[in-house]
Amino acid sequence: MVKAFNVPQADETAEEDLKIIGKPFRRVDGRAKVTGQTRFADDVHFPRTAYVKLVRSTVPHARIRNIDFSGALAMHGVLGTLTGDELPEPFGIMPVSEDEHALAIDTVRFVGDPLAAIVAVSEDIAHAAALAVKVEYELLPTISNFDDALATPEPQIHDYADDGNIHKKVSLKFGDVEQGFDDADLILEDNFFYEGSNHLALEQHSCLALTEDDDRVTVYSSTQCPHYVHRALAKTLDIPGSRIRVIACSNGGAFGGKSDPFNHEIVVAKLALKLGRPVKITLTREEVFYCHRGRHPVQMHLKTGFRKDGTMTSQHLRTTLDGGAFGSYGVASTYYTGALQTTTYKLPNYWFEGARAFTNKPPCGPKRGHGTPQPRFGYEIQLDKAAHVLGIDPAELRLRNLVEPNTITSNWLRIGTIGLKECIDAVVKGSGWKKRYGKLPEGRGLGLACSAYMTGAGLPIYWNHMPQSGVQIQLDRSGNVAVFCGETEIGQGSDSVLAAVVAEVLGIDLKDIRLCVGDTDLTPVDLGSYSSRVTLMVGLAAKQAAERARDKIARAVGEHMELPQEALVFADGQVFPAHDPDKGIAFNEAVVIAESRFGTLGTTGSYIPPRAPGRFRGAGVGPSPTYSYSASVIEVEVDSGTGLYDVQKIWMAHDIGRAINPVLALGQIEGSIYMGLGEAVMEEQAFRRLPKRLSPSLVHKMPSMLEYKSPGFHDMPEIVSYMIETNDERGPYGAKEAGQGPLLPIMPALANALFDAVGVRVDQVPIHPEMVLKALHEKQNGREARVGPHKFPDIDYGEPLIVRTPEQGGDGRATDDPKSKRKGLRSASGTMKERDDALKEKSSATLTTD
């Protein structure tokens, strides 16, 4: 019986009590990574495996007249072929743009678009057979970029686009933007361009499917989002999801490039079901460039109003996104080029207009920072320009505008903790900014920029009310704790976060935890490793499951020890009374007591983000449980004779909330800096049209790692990383994200540093030395010392959606929603097909507006 007396209660969150969280520990998969034992998708092997090669379009836009397989089928070892008519059901990550087919039906839309598959007993034979397939095309006009798409409404690449070949148009107006500009003392207007880039994850996509029993198929894949692959397979294969198992292997890097369901995954699953034997595909590096889903090339026009004191009165941002041939995440990407502008500095009035075009190139999608690095690049450069005009130090100008914690922005994003002031202070002090900025000798300079990023998207990709992350824990009387979760290890350390949280709560060693992750048969759904959501969402789901397990054990042990369960502490593999640590029992003995008391032990935990305050169309993109913040200073040295520049040192401060494992968190920060530097300095996914007399093709300029340059060991400067801990109550143990935010300030900080060094502006990335040189020549000739776009396309974004800001007393809804009256109706379940069917039937009962 429990005795009723006062005993000191254990404080689970007290800093000094944490044994694992906040301490550097070897990642739980560390040993496997360094011994070659980590099983990536291409390392999975089964006997009798057949190999697939996709036949890809050699032209950018055409109708398929005929596919002749005779040469391929004559080859010894070819087992079969597959074309799009056997997989008629469309798919796509966003329910509003399910515009892809596993294999093109009738029309190919870019060089590299798969239109058929060959399966053979060996990869060599499949490859040779694919080359022997003859395809006759009827060529269609080619759209090479956004401006082309605007000028060429017909023929449409997809017939569901908002307007001609403009896939999506957005116009959101918060507050009184015009009045804001009237109130300004200074208005700056600038054009910027941000080139697209590939993720260049070192592991090429790979997938293996095999059938089990009569009608089950198991798919091993290099995917960040096994749940979304699972859904896409059920849809396209037209078999119940309960008979499909998707296992996400550890990804050899992903960075957003493995977060769509892909053609090749559907094709191998279909062929495995047809052949009854394991079927595999591993893409070549060239094919990875065709899968793409990388950074959208974005043009920006940014107009901001400032008062003399540097505070901002109003902003109008217009963007264009060159989307490539399919929707992918593009609708979300479009919103993301505007959504997070308000999260760092107070913008009382804000108008965002964005448009995404379909073009005959590999589809763009989410890359680390998803849609936000491009406008952040423009914004942070424009702030630097404003600081110069107003005679205010750029760091000071930012500090005067900081968003307050626990407030709602003009575009209805709820801000949690914000450590941006501390971040700016850290890099300013660390870099000696006050003594050195603007005062270094000609050719040397410092530049500063800041950013914010989401810690997980507030809404799932498809509308539902279920948890976005689930964790299940099974306790064994041996003391082993098995943790099941759909999360996917892509290198970021999600397995280690999951294990650390459970081990911390239960007071056990990391080695006593077994993880089973990313397996749709065995693990509760986690939506995937995207939008920096895993640490927060998986962490909180794991914490809940572990706390429920701890409470159950504590109840049984409390009864056994005749103590209230609150008096028990779980630490160091022991369960003991807080006031008498020597009276403890081993964790496995505690489990035995609990299992004797309650029977087989298992608990679950789940996480759903809080509801966002915005209620207007488009309010679903941008909300997050909380935002991370970063500030960076870059030091650069420029050779004004050649334009060559050398990034010498980078200071980065990141508001991480709390580092679950500082070593891994720092790795995310440094990796973000590295990837940002690659985009700032050299990486570009560029295309060219072949001369008309040779071919009508628009081709990838560099679909290999020989030509697509990314930074190597020689290219990295010294990095100083500060972690600012704001301890956000919305995250597990106070944690926020670290994997994307610190990428964002790098590109603008470099551009700003170049200005400090030699007084020229480069308003586009990547910044090539010849651009610096050209700007220097302009300067010498008395012209504007700038390289960058001079014009912005003339686009009709349509009537804006007017939303009153919190300051204006708005309620989060649009005051008028013209679009809902004419377009964008969708079914409650959100799929395009159902929407179309519903529209046809004009059954208003099934229609809702988002």
Place this chain on the structure above:
Amino acid sequence: MTAAVLTVNDDMYPVVFPTHHTLLEVLREECKLTGTKHGCELGECGACAVLVDGEPVFSCLQITTDVIGKSIQTVEGMQNGNDLHPLQETFADLGAAQCGYCTPGILMVAEALLAKETEPDDEQITEALSGNICRCTGYNRIIEAVKWAAAKRRGDDWRPDEALFMGSEIPR
């Protein structure tokens, strides 16, 4: 087709393979030693690096028939029994392996460097690893992990700066 016996990590592997297949393909597909990775098929990324008679070789560019009879080392042969090699220890502890895909190749090249240099400096490490690409770490941790492993081998208690474990001290 070629039939041969390869010596990998001092083990004998009788293999039959299409004559044009590279060492990378034969290691992964015939020997089932999948620790060695592929990233570019062009000798550009270094994920496939192995040692042939102690020298780093990009196995994606290495015709297999040229290495018959030579000593091939892969990541699977690095451990001493169940004990990790010092490079493996420091890479795991310092977060020098994130996704781990480039890691086997980098470990092999670093191993070749440490066989020649007991105390390599940053420049020597950078030079030795200039043929390897890592997309996760930003490289600095890899350089420090190689130096740490070299120190461990020498019996030196040098260890990377605490800032790599806890972040730099925030200036006040």
